[in-house]
Amino acid sequence: MISTQTIKGSISELGAITKVELCVMDLGGEVVASTSELGFSDISIITSFAASPVDSQVIGDIHLFKVMDEGDPLYILLSKGDNEQAYMVGKIAVSQLQALVLAYKERFDRNNFFQNLLLDNMLMIDVYNRARKLKIEVTAPRTIILVETGRTKDNGARELLTSMFSPTSGDYVTAVDENSIIIVKSLGKNESYDDINQVATTIVDMMSTEALLNVRVAYGTIVEEIRDLSKSFKEAKMALEVGRIFNAECRANGYNTLGIGRLIYQLPESLCRMFIDEIFEDKEIPSNLDEETLNTIAKFFENNLNVSETSRQLFVHRNTLVYRIEKLEKSCGLDVRKFDDALTFKIALMVLNYMKYLKERE
Incomplete structure (x- = not known):
């Protein structure tokens, strides 16, 4: 449904340009938006007009119009003035509001359509x-x-x-x-x-x-x-x-x-646990390693298992890097300088991250 703020903005702008007082009321006679104190103390006038078959009516110096939505009245618009200008401004306001109602309705319908579709x-x-x-x-x-x-x-x-x-x-x-x-x-x-x-x-x-x-x-x-x-x-x-x-x-x-x-995301947790137990048995699992070792191995993988390039990027001596890799081999049983062991270690890290995610989600 079109918002009250949108309706007020629409008639306020038109009223400021034309100097015609405008008011929008619902079918029960409640003021939705107005540029002045324009309205009727007797709301039966509004309810009677809303139920009548006519689209417009003049009572004194106030023009009444129906804002329609697919053939049914949605709002009543009042335009004050006993001249032709008040009537024309009222018609323009009705046309503008009906266009806004249609636009908002299409937007809502499309939004609802895509929600149900997805x-x-x-x-x-x-x-x-x-x-x-x-x-x-x-x-x-x-x-x-x-x-x-x-x-x-x-x-x-x-x-x-x-x-x-x-x-x-x-x-x-x-x-x-x-x-x-x-x-x-x-x-x-x-x-x-x-x-x-x-x-x-x-x-x-x-x-x-x-x-x-x-x-x-x-x-x-x-x-x-x-x-x-x-x-x-x-x-x-x-x-x-x-x-x-x-x-x-x-x-x-x-x-x-x-x-x-x-692929790992679609594995059951029991299969992940079996894989980790099979690879590491009683050895230390990668998730328990210190941050320095994990960062070193990550950089080693980024450089396609190239020891020289990795040591250069980490600003450490080649022997220091080799020492860290050998230390990892002793604790985990995998020599990441070998392709098969590096692949196993990489997959194991991903499986452990997934298991951690599952545990946190519980």
């Missing part, structure tokens, strides 16, 4: 019928971008995203819970995942500078049919969680870039 609350035939009714293309490349704000009912964040992604360009902003905002992003024929990742990164930067929010952003795969948007939404949700577990330092993650993290 949550799989619609039959397939209803998806296409409602999409056509709302003038939404059913066949077009799109993806779902999920923005986790971390704040409940953050209207500022949504308003900022709405200004960035307009329905006129085929984009829609909605939400299905209080902690995240969903963008149905329309794509051009030549746009790729690199372009989507750039958009996601831009959102992170904009939210940080404009709304002072440290958001996480994730996106699903590109779909061609509107019915598949729920699939992209589920993928974006998974990308958000997997990114939080395995790639916490990155604020924008795509489903197409999750790699092995996507």
Whole structure:
């Protein structure tokens, strides 16, 4: 429903320009918005007019008009003046308010449509019928971008995203819970995942500078049919969680870039525990290692197991790095200088992070 503030802003601007006093009342005679004390002490005049078949009426120097919504009266508008100008201004105000009601209704209907679509609350035939009714293309490349704000009912964040992604360009902003905002992003024929990742990164930067929010952003795969948007939404949700577990330092993650993290995320905890017990047995598990050792190994992996380059970047002697690696081998039983052991260690770290996530979620 259109807000009282919007109605007041609309008639106040028109009243200031034309110098005609305007008032909007509901069908029960209560004032919704007014530019003056204009109104009737006898509300039966308003209720009688609302129930009558006529669209306009004049009582003394006040013109009464009905603001309609799909053939039914929604508001009563009063325009004061016994001349032609008051009548014309009243008609203009009615036309303006009806256009606002229609715009807000379309926005609400589209918002409701996308919410039900993403949550799989619609039959397939209803998806296409409602999409056509709302003038939404059913066949077009799109993806779902999920923005986790971390704040409940953050209207500022949504308003900022709405200004960035307009329905006129085929984009829609909605939400299905209080902690995240969903963008149905329309794509051009030549746009790729690199372009989507750039958009996601831009959102992170904009939210940080404009709304002072440290958001996480994730996106699903590109779909061609509107019915598949729920699939992209589920993928974006998974990308958000997997990114939080395995790639916490990155604020924008795509489903197409999750790699092995996507596989580990879908493993049962019992299988993860069995894997860790099998690899380390009675030895020290990586999660118990000190921060210096973990950072050293992470840098070692970044440099493709190159000892010389890793020692250079860490500003330590080569022998110091070798000593740390050998110390790790003694405690964990894995020599990360060997590819197989390095791969096992890397996967074990990811599995341990996942198990930690599961424990914290309980």
